[in-house]
Amino acid sequence: EIVLTQSPGTLSLSPGERATLSCRASQSVSSSYLAWYQQKPGQAPRLLIYGASSRATGIPDRFSGSGSGTDFTLTISRLEPEDFAVYYCQQYGSSPKVTFGPGTKVDIK
Amino acid sequence: QVQLVQSGAEVKKPGASVKVSCKASGYTFTSYGISWVRQAPGQGLEWMGWISAYNGNTNYAQKLQGRVTMTTDTSTSTAYMELRSLRSDDTAVYYCARVDPFEDWFDPWGQGTLVTVSS
Secondary structure (H helix, E strand, O other): OOOOOOOOOOOEEEOOOOOOEEEEOOOOOOHOOOEEEEEEOOOOOOOEOOOEEEEEEOOOOOOEEEEEOOOOEEOOOOHHHHHHHEEEEEOOOOOOOOOOOOEEEEEEE | OOEEEOOOEEOOOOOOHHHEEEEEEOHHHHEEEEEEEEOOOOOOOOOEEEOOOOOEEEEOOHOOOOOEEEEEEEEEEEEEEEEOOOOHHHEEEEEEEEEEEEEOOEEEEEEEEEEEEEE
């Protein structure tokens, strides 16, 4: 099973700042089958990025994903108030068995 | 629009079973799979398994093998997840999610169903 590690656990930033979230896999994720989800309190997760770098429909371009192999990054170029949430990475390269990272909480400094 | 609507909250006693439904609309149900994911209070996301709405093939997380069954009813575009022999640590919000047929990412998700296991 591929284990995903996310860092940092919590990221405290101010609106307008840049956020850089890391996701590291215990082994290479085939075909960059990695996704990022955003979850706000009391809500279901929402797909942001798939295929490591493709934005899902309706996702603002301040969200971008990059990486390959075992190291992946989600970048939020300028934080908006609605971006403060928990972010999870997910690998689906060993489909149909998928795994999620433990999450990174982005909170207001 | 594509939507998954789940059944309401449940309270169950230890040892009982629960069956959660997930009704799909806005797309061809049999062209996608459905995965189930749960989230214990204050915790992260745990993948439970997947079912093909096309042919009913399933794949379950190893830790739930023998306790979980996923099914679909194509006549009503509804997926079901049944979990048996409930324990207190099964208390969680249970989500269904549509699975992309080519790359297996999840979009969209249902609103979630809280299952509380308590004596």
